[in-house]
Every structure is written in C-alpha cells, then in structure tokens.
Amino acid sequence: MRPTLNKEFASSVAERAVKTGASAAEVIIRQWTEFSVGVRLGEIETLQESTDQGLGLRVLIDGRQASVSGSDFSPDAVRSLIDDAVELARLTSPDDTAGLPDPQELATTFPDLDLWDEAIINLSPEDQIEMALRTERAAQEYSNLVSNFDGGGLDSSHGSLILANSLGFAGEFRTTSCSVASVPVAAEDGKMQRDYWYDVRRKLSQMDSPEEIGATAARRTIRKLGSRSVPTQAVPVVLEPNIARDLLGDIFNAASGESIFRKASFLVGQLGERIASERLTVVDDGLIPRGLGSRPFDGEGLPTRRTVVIRNGVLENYLMNSYTARKLGLKSTGNAGRGLSGPPGVEAGNLYIEAGPHTPEEIIRSVSKGLLITELLGFGVNIVTGDYSRSAGGIWIENGELTFPVQGVTIAGNLKEMLNSIEMIGNDLDFRGSVISPTLLIGRMTIGA
C-alpha cells in the first residue's frame, strides 16, 4: 500500500531521518502525469501516457551530506531509503558550509502564482491529437515546399511538488503545462532543410494557435532552402530571440553561484563592475504570474523573488542557493534548484533580458553587412575564459535587407566582448519558455568559412 503523498507524509519522512541519526533532513516529492502525442504526415505516430512519483531525501550529519531517491513508497522501501541515506552520510566528510537554510530565511507565505489551468487538465486525448494534427496541417498548407516532417506533436502535463525539512518547513505547489511543436522538412534542388517552431505555456489560453505555430515552423524551414556559405570575415551579428536566449543561458551559467565559488567563470570578482553594454539589463524573477519558471518557494524552501543580475551593464547579483551564498559570504537569492537526487543546485526562475526600444526590423535595417543568426550547433562555449565558438546558420544582411540564407559557417568571439558590444536590443520579448531574450545586435564577431 502506498501512503497518501502530502506535506504531512513528507515531514514525517524528514522526522524519521532525524530519529535515525541525521542532524537535519529534507524531503522532496514529485508527482507527475503526462500525455504526449507525436504526429507525422496526418497520422498519429506515437501516443504516450504516464504517471510518475518520486521521493528524494537529503540528510546531513554534522556537515556530512548524502542523498537518496526512489519511486517505491512502500513502508519497507522508504525505511530502507532513510537507512541508506544515513549510512552514506556517515562516510562523507564534514563540510562546514553544507546544511539546510537558516530557519528565518524559509518561506512562510506562499503566493498564488496562477500556475494551474483546468483547461489543460480537461483536454481530452482527442482534443490534443487534433491540436497536434492542426499544427502539422498548417505547416503543410503554408507551402508545397514542405514535403515531410521530422516530428511534431503535443505534450501536456500536470503535477505537484512537495518540499519539507526537519526545520518545520513544508510547502506544496502544483503546475500544469502544455507544449506544441512542429518540425517540417522542405526540399529544393535535392537539398533538404528542417527547422521547427513551438509554443509552451502554463495556460492553454496563452498559447499561439496551432495554425500560427505550424505556419511559423514552415516559414522558418523554407527560408533555409538554397543556403550557402560566405567568406571568412568579422561582421555584426543579429541574434533572433530563440538564439539570444542561448546567450542568456551562458550568462546564467557564468553568474551562477556554482561557477563563481569554484572560480570557474569569467564573471568571478566582477560584482559591481561594468561587464556589459549599458543597454543590457538581465533580471531573474521567480514570481511572474503564469511563468514557466515561477514557483512560490525554491528547492530549499526559500521564497522566490525578483533579482536584477545585470543592471545597465553592471553586474549587480549572482544567482545563488544557500550553499553557494555561504561560500561567497552572501545571502541566497532564492535560486536553489532541486532534482529528486543529489544536493540542491542553482536554478533560474524566469530569466530574461529586458526589452529595448527597437523593432527587430529596425535592428536588421541598421546593419550594412552582417548575419542574422537563426540557428547554432555545437557546445563551444567556455564559461571560464568566455571563449565562444559555434557553428551557425542564418540569413545574410546586406544594406539593411535580408538577402540569402547562410549555412556552413562558424561564429567566434569571447563572451566578455560580446556582452560589451551589444549595440541594440529589440522590443520583442515573449515569454515562450523560462529563459528568454528579445532580438540582440552584437557589434562584431568572426565568421569562419
């Protein structure tokens, strides 16, 4: 028999861990139900339904830390997880910095962030299959150059997260989400290209229509047909929002307390310093209603909040959990992330670059010769040195006009220089995800071909 999975149960597991010998304990329980349909060429290709439950337990014995996780909630299995955790912790070394958060920092009130949508729960499998098929149909109807699909479909899920610790904290929140995507393939002169488009939201009513998503996916794919290379040169580059968000992800990694305390970031020692163009403001906000990165408390039970990471080019804050904050002699910013297993990491809430004054068209018009980047491949970003080198594709800009599609080039630079040479920021910020950016213009990068 499985126990009812609620805050009381989670607290009781933490208490039992303490009785077994832990000096502190923290329990996380996740319950998750998911439906997904994959479609291709007008037919269902895959249909998947699942329900998951998992329990994670972190224990400390005077600074010695261990964690365990499992999906078996039978009394024997839970007992054995607790015993395992305590036994493992005895064998690790004392770490003065490790521990639960300071009790006075724990959340005591829980804002309602509107993260649940009955409309998603009430979607029937037939509704969801139809939405996925409509998305694909819209891509097909956009152009007869769209000849095939590499995938596409819909995924909806709902679930809850419970966190409790031996300091008396117990919190729970639930979320829904729905995502729709299409991956069209187009061909011309025997050469194929694919691209994709998608939407993902906490509320069904916020989603773009399947028709819009499908048409955008098709438009993005078709414009890649006839791609060619350009000569090696240094030029300005424009990053589309879904590419600029990659750069924001790199900024997050560099500003995360995990990288900072390990001195594994080009932003070490830069707090209060000007590290980017004064046009750049980066905010992390875990409290945005309906946000995909919103949550009432973080992975250690601290209240989430709004933190300005970079204000007008000046690095104001690192993003930290309790451990990294203690290491740095600072206060946690409520950015603890927590999976079922392992100790808390650092996780952004809703991380975004503040919108600027320019339309994307104005930004492109300002470039006499350069590259609009619409895709990146590879992982050539070094957060420690800032060195940046990836393969890229996009559309060549000549005299402020988009001309021909480009593929088969690399772009390279250094994150420090890239951040300082952000010359224009778009007004097209859209909360399609939890790490988001408007269009960015970077003054100069090396294109290799």
Add this chain to the structure above:
Amino acid sequence: MATDAIKFFFDRHNLTNGDIDKLLAAALARGGDYADLYFEYRVANTVNIEEQIVKQAARSIAQGVGVRVVIGDKTGYAYTDEISFDAIRHAAEMASHIARSGGSRELSGVDATPNTLNLYPVASPVSSVELSRKIELIKQGDKAAREFDPRIREVQSSVNDELKYVMIASSDGRLVGDVQPLARFGISCIADDDGNLQVGRAGGGGRIGIDFFEGDMAPEQFGREAARQAIIQLEAVATPAGTMEVVLGPGWPGILLHEAVGHGLESDFNRRKTSAFCGLIGQPVASELCTIVDDGTIPDRRGSLNIDDEGAPTTRTVLIENGVLRAYMSDYLNAGLMKSPRTGNGRRQSYKHMPLPRMTNTFMLAGQDSKEDIIRSVKRGLYAVQFGGGQVDITSGEFAFSASEAYLIEDGKVTVPVKGATLRGNGPEALKHVTAVGNDLELDPGVGVCGKAGQNVPVGVGIPTIKISEMTVGGTQS
C-alpha cells in the same frame, strides 16, 4: 546473466511466464502487430570530492515497466513505476489505445532464452563495492591533479556507477534479460596562472568492475591528464578561422564519426526520409580510406550490450566500407518497415522511454599511415586531440564538434596550442576529404553520453589519427 535477470524480476514480483503472456495479450487486446514489456531495476550511485572534501554521496533506485504496442508505423507507450501484475496491466491497456480496431490474437507464449553474448562478466561491479573504496579512488585522482602543478586549483573528482537489471518480453515469444554494470571516473580542474583560468577534464570507465581502476586506468592517470590539459591551455593562442587541413588524434576525436555520419545513419531518420544520407546505400559518402563500423559486441565497453533494449543481440554493423555506404543502424520498428536487417541498435534511456535506433560503439578501422607521417604532410593546419561535445542537424547534414585541446601545425611540425574551437562540416561530404588514415586506432576512454529525442544513453567512439584536407575551424583569427 539472462536467467539471473529473469529470475530477479520473477522472484521479486511473483511473476510467471503465464502472467507475462496475459500482459502481452492485454497490450494487444485492441489489435496491433507487436507488443513488448521492458522491466528495469536500476541502482545508481555517485560520490564526489571537491575542495578536498567528500561533499556528497548519493544513491538512486529506479524501477518500472514500459509497455509498447506497435501497429504499422505507430507506437503506443505507457509505463508504471510499480512492478505488479495489476499496474502493468493498466499500463498495457493505456498503451493499447494506439490500436483502434481488430480483436485480440493468439500468442505463442514467451520462452526464456539465454544470451549468446557475455560481454561484461564482472566479478566486482563498482556498484557493489563499499563506498570507502570509491572515496579512495576520488582522493587519489584529486591528489594527483593537485601535485601535477602548483597552478592547479578547484579539482572536482567523482565516481558514478550503476547496476541495471533488465528483462524484455515480446509478443513474438522472446523472453530475455541482462544484468548491466556501468561505471565512470571523472575529474576536472582549473589551472590559475595569475588570473588566466583554464579548464582540464579527463575520465574513463565502461561496463567494468573495480579492478579497471587499478593499473593503466588508475585515477592518478586521469588526474594528471586533466591537470596537463589545463596547464597546456594557459599558453593557448587565438585559433585561426576558416577552412584548413585538420588532423585528428586517435580515440575520443572519433566523436567526429558519431556526429558526421552516425546519427544520419540511424534508421528512423532514413525510414522517414529526413536524413541527408537517405537513399545513399551503395553510394560513396567518404573517401576510400574510410571503413566505419558500429559494434555493440566489444567486451567491457561503455557502448556495448549483450542485448539491446528490445531484447535483440547487439551486432557489428559495417556502416561505411571503403567509403561506400552499406547499412543503417536499426531497431525492431524501422527494420520491419524498411525490410532491412535488425542490427540490435534499439536502445532507450529507461523504462520511461520508447526505444529508438541508437549507436553503440562507433569507430573507424585503422589504416596504413603513421601519425608522424600524417603530421609531417601538413603545411599549415590544426592538430586536434581532445574534444568536448558535438551536435548534428541530420536533415541538412550540418554538424559541429568542439576541440578542447588543439595545436597549430606549421611546416609539418606541431607548434603552439590554440584556444578551444568548434570544427564544422557537412555529413555526406566531410569524410570525402579524408586523405590519410593512421595505423593507431584507439577507442575512447569510456565516458561518452549520446542525447537524442530527450533520451541519454552511454556510447563509445574511436578513430585512428586521420587527416581531413578541408574542414571549417571556428576561430577568431581571420
């Protein structure tokens, strides 16, 4: 090993052959061509050291059953994390929703079959070894890295291991099982020379026991290697940008093959005609010097398996022979639809995932040339010996992979180290420019993870020293 795993699940959960037959029948109750059940019980451990403190130990236990129903090119899938007859039957009913017509059909009944392969007869799986022994290993690695050079700081070292029991039953009567050990030692460090910070990483492992880490593959070895890489990078100069001759060192640089051709030769993309390699069987896709195989049957390797995750024995598949494309890598579904051989490449991350055609160990066979001759033949180029990850767009064929340790070659000599840089190419074209293949084939040390469709699986790669006459290097020096 097959019978050990079957007995493990049958005993633990009170199941019989008759129960399995009933569950497969439930999966096919609404029709369908094929159904299978994937049972998994996995214990995974990790322990790490950082700042010379053993900061944490973790253990996770995952168990469950995935049920798949296939009808034509459609798949229904459901899973349960509770291994009981009723819970699996419920999952089977959910998976059966993919089929809408047709009645149940007679099944022949499953029969346990022993595995033909026994690739990892491990006496002491790392997962069964006491934590204190693993702590010794990470301390040894940590110490060796620190002692390598006073500029080495921020050493992190870890042991990750798992022991996985799997049992697969399918409607064509197959009942097989396997016990799969896997372990990996990893270490990273930062060299700090007056604020010039550089990273080094190393590691190794496989489907091996604890004895692997005694001898050549000792943690000290990896600690010194990580430190050496970081120290070398302190001197690195800007990398040139543009097309040039590239020499890849042996071993892990085989990630080139994984990205340039491997993914594009997975049968799902070719059945859907979305791969740049579609329709090219029998055609030249590489220089005559290149023969590339995917081989899941190499003892002890990270990418090896006695049976794939659909219960088929893994095989050695010649993908490209003397430059000519010979075969794709197939799972059950795509082999059937393409009427091509099933190559034992059906893999999945866990019971929560549908199987997909995936690589195992992918490598190029050795050629005739010596490494020295190859380097000597280059006027101006790049010599890349260590890499991070890579990525590919299988439709356009565009791929990229990132060198983390590379040098300039000038007038036939390896000269200065350069900063890490991305190398790019296009799948069906890139290997046509291979102009020399070394006699020094090496497989990677055993740390590779491949991601596809949100699923990660362990893989291996390998390559001898090779020369590519033209490849785009993503440097900053134009």
